Each structure stands twice: as structure tokens, then as C-alpha cells.
Amino acid sequence: MLKKYDQNARRILKFPAVHPCQDVNPATLLRSLITLSNSITNYQSKYFATQRKNARESIRQITILNILFVAIMENDDVSGLPDTALLCFSELHHTLQKILFLIEDCTRDGARVWLLMKSHFVATQFMTLIRSVATALDILPLNLIKVSLEIKELVELVAKQAGKAKIEVDHDDDHAMKRVLLILNQFENRFEPDSIMIKRVLYYLRINSWSDCHNEIRFLDDEICSESLDNNERDLCLLSTLAGFMRYCRGVLFENCVIEHSDNPITERPNLEILSCLNPEDFRCPISLELMTDPVTVSTGQTYDRVSIQKWLKSGNLICPKTGEKLATTELVPNINLRKVIHQYCIDHGITMSKFQKQSRDISSTILPGSPASAAAIKFLSDYLVRRLRNGTEKQKSRAAYEIRLLAKSNIYNRFCLIGAGAIPPLLSLLSSSDSTIQENAIAGLLKLSKHSNGKKMIINYNGLNSIVNVVKNGLKQEAKQIAAATVFYLSSVQTNQKLIGEIPDAIPALIELIKTGTSCGKKNSLAALFGILVYPRNHETAISSGIIPLLSNLISTSERPEIVTDSLGVLATLAESFDGSNNIFNNSCLPLVIKTLQTSPSRAAKEYSVSILLALCNNLGNEVVAALANNANLIGFLYTLSTSGGTQAGKKARTLIRIMHRYHETSSSGLRANWDSSRTATVHSC
Incomplete structure (x- = not known):
């Protein structure tokens, strides 16, 4: 009779009541x-x-x-x-x-x-x-x-x-509400409010601790997401303003309170499958840095995700965010071809598009501050935290780094403010701290800031690569090492950085060592970072000489976690693109393992990586590999299946391998083995 509702599912101040039926007992x-x-x-x-x-x-x-x-x-x-x-x-x-x-x-x-x-x-x-x-x-x-x-x-x-x-x-409620409006008005006018006035309001509401303030922020953030979907601009503006205000309170007024790590930020695992076929930048919106679910092109020829660029234009910006050129028109032309490629790639790899549409929408909504008052509050807070990083006690530095970690977690504008306030240089200096908590909070803050293009540049400009690599190698805790590996991954998304990272002697060996000794999360982050670094072919030699291929082979054959197997195959496929990589893969007896994975793995991504490795080995090594494949009676059947039921890329590569194997059988049966290499080359080029 009494219908129960999940308190967490029902929106606040929404009352989904129902009338009893007419014939109720x-x-x-x-x-x-x-x-x-x-x-x-x-x-x-x-x-x-x-x-x-x-x-x-x-x-x-x-x-x-x-x-x-x-x-x-x-x-x-x-x-x-x-x-x-x-x-x-x-x-x-x-x-x-x-x-x-x-x-x-x-x-x-x-x-x-x-x-x-x-x-x-x-x-x-x-x-x-x-x-x-x-x-x-x-x-x-x-x-x-x-x-x-x-x-x-x-x-x-x-x-x-x-x-x-x-x-x-109530009279007291009305008085407290007017005080909050006055405080928000001061923020909007870029005037930092008196802390005593703020404390009176918080005392009235019994927001007496860091945790109380943190709970308010989490609630407001959830409501912002919901109101964004409903396009309720009025409430969205107020919610954003209050969220900025409460973040200021949490960071400035409650810095001496005990922090309850009830939802300690999760170490992020870069999604290797999203970034593994094309250049890591190809599918990302230059504004949000996330997967483009609806790519559109502006008059300068640059492509952005529709939600991101619309938010940019709506704020009154009439220049191209990437080039700085003035836009001749604000018309957005759908980039249908790129959208198809992204959509097909998600289908090929079993990735739910709606999941990334929601993520993209959530992060895109933070490109700009929700209100002028929120913008000012975040800027005041950013300046305060950076001052603490530079001049505070060890405890204050640690707390400031933790606040930055939270502040930059999923908000692009916050990252922009923190970078502009100068947070990166003092965070880099804290990486050498002998306090494991300080080191972990510092590297976690840098991870979040490295997602912003300005953050990547500043880390490089302040010679931060060596410090980050040193944490991967000598971090005081496993958590710090795996966060540092994720940071290397995001930095490697810029092509020029791939070369710089590879030139650091300890970078690739440290990541390989973390794969051997790290946690599951550490392995994933290191594999992702190595993938990003190895996009630059000249880094292959260092990875190979450090023993990466036997290690990857062991992970593929023994790991019980499908995602680690898939990621290992992705890195192996990248190495196979070079002759030295192919030669070492073959000499380490990886060929039977790759064939077995192609035949037995339920993962579509793993199958595509496997067929990519086989095709690269054929192209680079010729007869010996092709003969081994052609003599495998079961392989051709799996390739035929993959050519019809696999994704676009997997199907194309499978068909190419089938043609190479057919050509090999034809030349073998006619005794024209001497002409095999030229025939194989012609087949590859025709594809």
C-alpha cells in the first residue's frame, strides 16, 4: 500500500506521491x-x-x-x-x-x-x-x-x-539567507568576504567541520548534474554559486579540521581501449579533453564536441579556442565522418556510447564557471591554496595539496584557476617530500592538472618530468607510484612529450618495474603510460632492451584480469609496428600465444590487437611468420569469422591476413617461393 522510494534516487523537493486505488480495503x-x-x-x-x-x-x-x-x-x-x-x-x-x-x-x-x-x-x-x-x-x-x-x-x-x-x-532563516546573498554578492564583485560573517552563517546551519562542508559540496554537485540535464538555468546558476562558496569554505575555513577520507579520490585508470588505435588526441575534444560524442567543426576548421563549443560560444567567446582566430560564423557543422569513426570504434570494442556521452556532458559543463560569484570564489581559493603550498607548514602543505586534488578532480575551470594561480611548481617540489601522504597528495593533484593542456605545458616547462618519473621509480607508497604512472600517460598524449619522456633513462624501466611489482591498478596505469610513450617509435629500443616483451607475454598468458590481458596486447601491438619489435616478439616465441588469444579470447579488443600483431609480424618478417600462420589449419576459420563479424578495423586486418595466406599457398603450390616476398608486398600495399 505504501510505496517505498529510494531516498538517493528521488530528487530533492520532488514529491512523487500516489493516490490509493478506489477499491482499496x-x-x-x-x-x-x-x-x-x-x-x-x-x-x-x-x-x-x-x-x-x-x-x-x-x-x-x-x-x-x-x-x-x-x-x-x-x-x-x-x-x-x-x-x-x-x-x-x-x-x-x-x-x-x-x-x-x-x-x-x-x-x-x-x-x-x-x-x-x-x-x-x-x-x-x-x-x-x-x-x-x-x-x-x-x-x-x-x-x-x-x-x-x-x-x-x-x-x-x-x-x-x-x-x-x-x-x-522563519525570521532567523530569512536573516541567514540574506547574509548568504550578501556574501555571494561580495564574491561576484571580486571582494573576498569577511570570514567572521561566513562563520556565522555556517554556525547557524551547523556546518561545523570539513566533512560537513564536503557533504554539502557533494550534494550540490549531484544537483548541478541533474539540473544540467533539465536545462534549469536559474537553479543551475544558484547551485554553481553555492558550490563555489562551499568549496571556498572547505579549503579556507576548515583547513585545521580532521579530514574523513570517506570517498578518497580514486586513482584514475586511463582508458587504453579508447585511445589505442589512432593518435591519442584524435578522439578528444580540445576543450574538455574527453571523448567527442558529437563532433562539430567551426569556421576555422577545428573540431570540438558540440556540448563544449556551445558552452564556449554561449559565454560570449567568438574566437576559436584552439587557434585563437576570430570565428567568421558561429555555425557548427557536424563532422559526420569522425562521428562515425568514433561510434564504430566504440561498437568494435564493446564500449557503451551512452556512458561516455554522460561523462562528456558532465565534464563539459565545467569548462566555464556556473556564475561570476563561483568564479571569484574558486580564484580566491586557488590563490589561498598556492600560498599554503609555498609558505605553509608541512601539515598545511599536505592539506592544500589534498584540497587541490579534490578541487581539480572533475572540473576543467577549477584546473584552469589552479594552474593560473601557480599550483604546479610547488606541487612538483613536494614530490621529493619524505612524508608519504604529502607526496601522494602532490602527485594526485598533478595528475588532475595534467589533464588540462596548460597543465601539461607547465609541467614540462618546469622540468617536472624527471620528478614524476622519480615517483614512479622510488615513490614512498604504491598509490603514489601508480598515480605517477597515470600522470605520465596523460603527459604522453602530447606528441613532443613522448620523445622527452623516452629520453629520461629511468622512465621506461621504472614503468616496466611497476608492472612487475605493482598492484593491479599500478599495472594498468603503467601499461597505459607505456602505450602512450611507445607511440613514438624511437622509444621501442629502450623498452625492448628493458625486457618488456617477455613481461607482456607472461601477463597475457597468466593474468586472470581480462583488462590487463587486453592492455598488454595493445602495447605489444604498438611494439610490433617496428621491425625490431616484430623480431623480438617472434624470437620470444610470442606467436603461438597471440594466435591462441585470437582464437580463445572473448574480448573484441583483444582479438583486434591480436590480428594487428599478426599482420605487423607478416609485414616486417615475411616468409617465416606467414608460413607458420598458413600451416595453422584452424587459424583461417577464425580470420574468416572475424572478417565478417568483427569491427571495421579488425575485419579489414583479418581480410588482409587471409589474402596474404592465400597468396602464400598459391606461390608454394606453384613452386614460385622466390617471388613470394614481392607478391606479399604487393598484397599489403593494395590494402
Whole structure:
């Protein structure tokens, strides 16, 4: 009877109540009303940061109605209730659901500052619902219901009070709300507010710790995502402003509080499968640095994701973000060919496009600040954190690095502000700290900032590569090593950086060592970083001499984690593109392993990497490899299957291999083995 809703699924200040069906059993209806009213009265002991008077009045009235419902249920026969009573109870059931939702929201963890700013709306909801109770009670025939006179008098009093109730914004709430508006106005005018004024507001809302503030930010961020989908610009602006304000409070006012690492930032694992076929930059939007799900081209010929460039243009920017040229027109031309390539690639590799559309939408919404006040708050905070990094105590430096880690986690504008404030040089200096926590927070902050194009440039300009590689090699904790490996991956997405990383003697050997000794996450990050570095062919020699091929072979044959097998194959496929790589792969007896993987792996990406390796070996080494493939009776069948049911790239490579093998059989049977090499070369070039 009483429908249950997931508190985390229901949007705040949304009340999905339902009317009971017309033929509901009276006893069932009353039991459900008792359950509802009990749930509401249980909130008597809860803390209400705002709407205290309105909530207390609502709970008081429902408590009296609960007495009525229980008294009626205690009668032996509830089936004899008149129809008007059942209609009243049905309407009350609908209203009580909404009251319960509203009271839940008023006590929701993390929503205090938002509910304060929505005080007028919430007070209106209380008034509407209390009046609905009065309207329902107007049709209740108390004279026909068998309950005591005292209960009837109480219900009549509730009906009278509900009809005349004066529900309004509490004076203290109104005063606190005006203070917040004043603070936000000061931020908007680029004036840093007085900390005492801010503390008074936070004290009123009982936001007394770093964790309290962090909970507010998490709630506001979730609401921003939801409002972005609904295109509610008014609420979105206020939410963004409050999120910036609360981030400022968390970083500046609560730096001495104990941090509860309840959601410690997860070490990021770069998605190798997304970036492995083309140049790592090919599928990324230059603005958001994420996968382009709807690529469009502007008048300068540059391509961006539609959501990102629309946000850029909407803010009044009329220049090309990448080239700086003035746009002749704001028309966006769909890049259909690139969209097809990206879409097909996702299909080929079993990647859900909607997942990346949501991620792209989420990150793209942070290119610009949600409001001028939010922009100023983040800039003030960034300057403060950088000052702490440079001049603070060891504890303050660690806390500042952790705040930067959180601040830059999934917000492009925040990264831009932190980089502009000069966060990268002091973070690089902290990498040599003897404190493992400081080192981990510093490298994690650099990881987030390395996702921004300006961050990559600044890390290189301040000679940060050596420091980051040193953490990969000598990091005090495994977490720091694997985060450093992920940072190397993001830096390697710039072509010129691939050469610079390869020139550091310890870079490739350190990543290979982390694959041997690191955690599963460390292995993944190192494989991704090596893939990025090995896109530059001259780095192959160092990797090969460091023993990467036997290591990859061992991972492919023994790892129980499919993603590590796939990533290892991806790196092996990159090495196979060079002659030395192919020669070492063949000499290390990897050919049977690659063929077996092609035949047995359920992963489409693993199959494509396998066929890429086989084709590269044929192209680079010739007869010996082709003969081994041609003499494998089962292989041709798998290649035929892959040529028809595999993705575009996998199918094309499989068909090329089939032609090479057919040509080999033809020349072998006709005794023209001497002409084999030229025939094979012609076949490859024709593809």
C-alpha cells in the first residue's frame, strides 16, 4: 500500500506521491496511514537546520491524526466506514506522503545551504500541504465514526488550525539567507568576504567541520548534474554559486579540521581501449579533453564536441579556442565522418556510447564557471591554496595539496584557476617530500592538472618530468607510484612529450618495474603510460632492451584480469609496428600465444590487437611468420569469422591476413617461393 522510494534516487523537493486505488480495503488504507503518520512523527527528534517552526507544526498535527487512525483501527469493524470518510483518508494518504518527503528533505544530509536558499519555496510547500490536510478533514464525518469525544475535539481543532495556519519563512532563516546573498554578492564583485560573517552563517546551519562542508559540496554537485540535464538555468546558476562558496569554505575555513577520507579520490585508470588505435588526441575534444560524442567543426576548421563549443560560444567567446582566430560564423557543422569513426570504434570494442556521452556532458559543463560569484570564489581559493603550498607548514602543505586534488578532480575551470594561480611548481617540489601522504597528495593533484593542456605545458616547462618519473621509480607508497604512472600517460598524449619522456633513462624501466611489482591498478596505469610513450617509435629500443616483451607475454598468458590481458596486447601491438619489435616478439616465441588469444579470447579488443600483431609480424618478417600462420589449419576459420563479424578495423586486418595466406599457398603450390616476398608486398600495399 505504501510505496517505498529510494531516498538517493528521488530528487530533492520532488514529491512523487500516489493516490490509493478506489477499491482499496479500508483496513489496509488505515494501516498505511498509521505507518505514514508514524514515520512523520519519528522526525520529532531530528535536527532541522531550517524550517524549524513549520516542520514542528506539521509534525504536531500529524501526531494528532495518528491518534485518530489508531483509534479507528482498534474498532472491530472498519469496513462500515462511510464513503466520505474513506475519501478523506485517501486524500490524507496522498498528502501525508508529500509531507513525509518534504520533512525528509528538510533533514537531508548535505542539503542545508541549498534548503536555506530555497526557504520561500519550502515554506510555500508546507502551507500548501497543511491546507490540503484541512481540505480533506472538511469532508470527514466525525459524528459517524466511533471514537472518543476527546479525539473528535482534537481532530476538529487540527482541521480549524490547518485551515488558518500561518506558514511563512522563519525570521532567523530569512536573516541567514540574506547574509548568504550578501556574501555571494561580495564574491561576484571580486571582494573576498569577511570570514567572521561566513562563520556565522555556517554556525547557524551547523556546518561545523570539513566533512560537513564536503557533504554539502557533494550534494550540490549531484544537483548541478541533474539540473544540467533539465536545462534549469536559474537553479543551475544558484547551485554553481553555492558550490563555489562551499568549496571556498572547505579549503579556507576548515583547513585545521580532521579530514574523513570517506570517498578518497580514486586513482584514475586511463582508458587504453579508447585511445589505442589512432593518435591519442584524435578522439578528444580540445576543450574538455574527453571523448567527442558529437563532433562539430567551426569556421576555422577545428573540431570540438558540440556540448563544449556551445558552452564556449554561449559565454560570449567568438574566437576559436584552439587557434585563437576570430570565428567568421558561429555555425557548427557536424563532422559526420569522425562521428562515425568514433561510434564504430566504440561498437568494435564493446564500449557503451551512452556512458561516455554522460561523462562528456558532465565534464563539459565545467569548462566555464556556473556564475561570476563561483568564479571569484574558486580564484580566491586557488590563490589561498598556492600560498599554503609555498609558505605553509608541512601539515598545511599536505592539506592544500589534498584540497587541490579534490578541487581539480572533475572540473576543467577549477584546473584552469589552479594552474593560473601557480599550483604546479610547488606541487612538483613536494614530490621529493619524505612524508608519504604529502607526496601522494602532490602527485594526485598533478595528475588532475595534467589533464588540462596548460597543465601539461607547465609541467614540462618546469622540468617536472624527471620528478614524476622519480615517483614512479622510488615513490614512498604504491598509490603514489601508480598515480605517477597515470600522470605520465596523460603527459604522453602530447606528441613532443613522448620523445622527452623516452629520453629520461629511468622512465621506461621504472614503468616496466611497476608492472612487475605493482598492484593491479599500478599495472594498468603503467601499461597505459607505456602505450602512450611507445607511440613514438624511437622509444621501442629502450623498452625492448628493458625486457618488456617477455613481461607482456607472461601477463597475457597468466593474468586472470581480462583488462590487463587486453592492455598488454595493445602495447605489444604498438611494439610490433617496428621491425625490431616484430623480431623480438617472434624470437620470444610470442606467436603461438597471440594466435591462441585470437582464437580463445572473448574480448573484441583483444582479438583486434591480436590480428594487428599478426599482420605487423607478416609485414616486417615475411616468409617465416606467414608460413607458420598458413600451416595453422584452424587459424583461417577464425580470420574468416572475424572478417565478417568483427569491427571495421579488425575485419579489414583479418581480410588482409587471409589474402596474404592465400597468396602464400598459391606461390608454394606453384613452386614460385622466390617471388613470394614481392607478391606479399604487393598484397599489403593494395590494402
